Amino acid sequence: MKPGVDYIGISTVFICHDGAGNFLLHKRSDKCRDEQRRWDFGGGQLRFGENLEECVLREVKEEYGVVGKIEKHFPAHSLLRENNGFKTHWLIVNFIVRVDRKKVKINNPEKMDEIGWFKINKLPRPLHSGAKFTIKKYKKIIFSYVK
16 A cells, blocks of 8 residues: 555655755656656654654754754645646654754665755746645745745
8 A cells, every 4th residue: 555645655854954045955766756857845754653843853964974953843734736647645754853954865766866945936847736735824934934
């Protein structure tokens, strides 16, 4: 059974920033489950027995090789979309996480082609549909982290 397809998947999404108005995104590789070659903030599936905060911090470490500090937790929302002819349903919980820019690296090269730091009004294209949705829905919160 596949999460998000056969049952509602639960994912934590992290919007990492450096405290100077720059946001970290990665370009998804061809080996990602969906939306390959699109830029995304980062995230991962909640594991059984894990709380949301543990999940997001584990995923930041797994993807970027750095310890993050949670600064904000957004309300959960559904992400409904179609991918490769299949309807998908994910429950998304977003976090703003501060990381040390000097320590960030590609820690999962199989799933990431590249990473980069961007101003929120100059993000790379194309963006992952979930990243676009999050920016639109939580624009005020995200822009409050812009210097």
